[in-house]
Amino acid sequence: DPVTPTIVAHAGDPVRIHVFGAFNEQNQMFSLEGHQWPLKINMPGADQMHTEEFGSSENLDVFVRAAGGPTQLPGIYLWQNHRLPYTAAGQWGYFKVLPAGSQSILPLNSGGGMGGRTAEAPTEKAPEVLSGGSSAPGPLSMLDK
Known part of the structure; x- marks a missing residue:
């Protein structure tokens, strides 16, 4: 694998892929091989993009509805800044689409992963903030000193 992000x-x-344009006076082009995303995520009938322009300090919120494209095909796809000098400078990487059910990574919200674990956020509660020097576990408040 390359040393660029995968x-x-x-x-x-x-x-969902977040792309941020670092300070630069030239516009750049984000592209993802074999995939499309809506120009506006929640807009019915929005144009489908496979390359999107972004400028300095702009961000893109790329929402791909299904990894592997319309046919959900496992494989290695290329994402890149489609302006070749930026690609040559390292603004590219792989989008690895694993077969459904692969145990290389945790599944999303299905509960069917190894040991029943999923990649969703944990549901346990954080410990209560303590005050007054209680001996229960949890963070101590420095405001009550």
């Missing part, structure tokens, strides 16, 4: 997902999983 995105990994199961075939058919929804994927």
